[in-house]
Amino acid sequence: MLYREAGDFKTSYRDDGQTFPIRLDRWAYYAALAVAFLIVPFIINDYWANAVFVPFLIYAIAALGLNILTGYAGQVSLGTGGFMAVGAYAVYKLMTSFPEINIVIHILLAGGITAIVGMLFGLPSLRIKGFYLAVATLAAQFFLVWLFNKVPWFYNYSASGQINAPERTILGFAVTGPATSAPAKYLICLVFAFALAWVARNLTRGMSGRKWMAIRDMDIAAEIIGVNPLTAKLSAFAVSSFFVGIAGALLFSVYLGAAEVGEAFGINKSFLVLFMIIIGGLGSIFGSFAGAAFMVLLPVLLKNLLVGGLGWPTDLAAHIELMIVGALIVFFLIAEPHGLARLWALTKEKLRLWPFPH
């Protein structure tokens, strides 16, 4: 009875076009924000931050980025891991070269650098489409990982070939380095995730988003009605890589603290993020978050269940997790190709009519 448009009178176009047209949705959204910003930071501990919240927020940013490229603009990319590595190494070089500048600026710059690299690897998309493009983006993945492995300048000639995040502070609180507290880690990721989700939502419902979707649905037809494929595709690559780069920068500096490129940003990362958007829902902001939450929580749950509950060895649990993830992806593609976002939308449709069937 509560979940209705009825009685919620819109008196301006602005009201009419808002993201959450139903009052209850708006309240839920504000409530979620309030909990995330005002309650969680005070009760979070190291386990919850490291196992659940921080990776969830970081992967949500990466999933948002890939969703812009694949879900909205229709360009399948398997190079996400490589682009995350660009963000991570960019932020590392910036952090160590200009220690006095604020880390937030470094992270944003790292995103910008990744955007440029992404555009470079996006250029072939003007000629190559579909599968061919997906495989072509593998070139980015393997080439970038190799580059960061082989050129010592990128890892400041350290003997181990690893990169380690030095300690940086915001307002006196450490956000990177080993001394970082759980709330600080959580809050910086939350701020980035919130701001970027807001940007993504507004980009995708504006002119650029419509152009991306036109290109996705049929590029030749889009070109005929006046969408420039060059700017549309390259802007999609740039924006997507910006998001992915920031995710990579956060993953390295805030979450991992130390990273080795082949291990932290290998091809598996690319697939992981791709799975997030498939399971969450292609072309949906909510879906990016839902998919990231699902893929982050699933291993934690399975591990707790199989290792903690049944006492199975961890390697066996890891293999079974692979099986379950694979089976779930196939299941989702068969049962609901539009992912969790679609299920959520269907639930809302039902709620709107409840308690009546039609």
Added chain:
Amino acid sequence: MDQMFFAAEVLLNGLMTGVMYALVALGFVLIFKASGVFNYAQGVLALFAALTLVGIQQGQVPFAHMINAMFGTHIEHFGWTVPSVLAILLTGAVMVLLAFLIEKLVLQHLIGQAPIILFMATIGLAYFLEGLGDVMWGADIKNLDVGLPQGISETIETATAEWFGYGFFIDRLDIWATLIAALLVAALVGFAQYTKQGRAMRAVADDHQAALSVGISLRFIWVMVWSIAGFVALVAGVMWGTKSGVQFSLSLIALKALPVLMLGGFTSIPGAIVGGLVIGVGEKLFEFFVGPMIGGATENWFAYVLALLFLVFRPQGLFGERIIERV
């Protein structure tokens, strides 16, 4: 002079590696032609086949690790070993069963979906099979030995040493792999051209609807094609497994088949072979001449970058059908 002979040796070895790539690529092409599915899982199929072969050969108990964890038992082996030939036959049977299950449980439900959805489904399948292979047979690196000759071929070394004064180093396994691959391709072409099922397969590849309307069972053809792809994967898995042990990286090596396909074109069997040879030779020569200058290990990305550059100029690959787009 020695440098030149050395380059020639690198080239020959590149050709041999290329044959291996072509073997995996063949499986991709077969499935893509017949069902329009871009089968990412081909590499994992090879891994799974190799794992199963080793498991059967050495009489491992399937799911031993899981059973032990569940019931606290300590079973590992049945205590027998199976002769190679029988083990290969049994593995072949497992691959056919797998093909049937994939068709029944996955492909059947995805008829009419966009190609990209099917592609992602095969990624899911790849993950599932990888996990299944590990759970069934254990994730440790295994040695595969089905009696193929290995090691340096001394005949060639002494013969070339006599002719050129430089002994070529060629692995006997590579020579065998080349022979077997050639036989396999000949058999596949023969099958596609001269048998009833082969003709039906080509009809399905040409046009699903038209093939259905003349009474060809799409489901049967798909099961058959996936079985053949499984068989090709088995051969590739045996070769790679004998060469470098049965381990997870096998499925990554198979990723290399993707640039091979892009070079050769997704729809062409000769393309897969030529593409494989070009990539195999290309990456070895590049590593030999340019690699030392830029830090080595260029084999990881050379194939992809080559394919990427190539595609910019010829999007359908060397032998692929011309892409015609209509609005």
